[in-house]
Amino acid sequence: KQEVTQIPAALSVPEGENLVLNCSFTDSAIYNLQWFRQDPGKGLTSLLLIQSSQREQTSGRLNASLDKSSGRSTLYIAASQPGDSATYLCAVRFPMDSNYQLIWGAGTKLIIKP
């Protein structure tokens, strides 16, 4: 069974620090991987989408990397700000799945302390 794991479940860091969130998946034959942000009481917002042929994607202070061989992706956040506080979710699409399903991690709750 394909699974996606995010560790740690929660992370608290001082403002200004660079940080890395981790996502691991059990099957290296992925189609793509996405990072989402979830704010309390709101829906999810897509941050970055990495296709299986790509190694990384960047958007502003965010950089997501993909290493299929090791079954890992990281989300790097530079110069963290209190507004970055949210839950970050990783979701993986596997090509053998015909139901258009994304397999989701449970998320990492990030708190940036002013």
Place this chain on the structure above:
Amino acid sequence: NAGVTQTPKFHILKIGQSMTLQCTQDMNHNYMYWYRQDPGMGLKLIYYSVGAGITDKGEVPNGYNVSRSTTEDFPLRLELAAPSQTSVYFCASSYGTGHETQYFGPGTRLLVL
């Protein structure tokens, strides 16, 4: 554009009752999805639709039904509500083949007592 909208935002349902969660998107997306999110867990796909008149089951469809009569609307029906259906429900949509970014609504928090 409003994007994906969901109603209600919060609802308390008694065991055995039924209700419909509404979802509407104004982006002319072909694909729509219903997920549930339990505390400390990832999202689970309930049902999805690839276009008007076409729906299919996801990972956890039991106790739910959907319909897709228009491109814009994708309501989720809960029949004979059970405490296990207490969750946050998210509707999402995407334009293309299902392999593209999904856009999410704000969610409906449902409590079954």
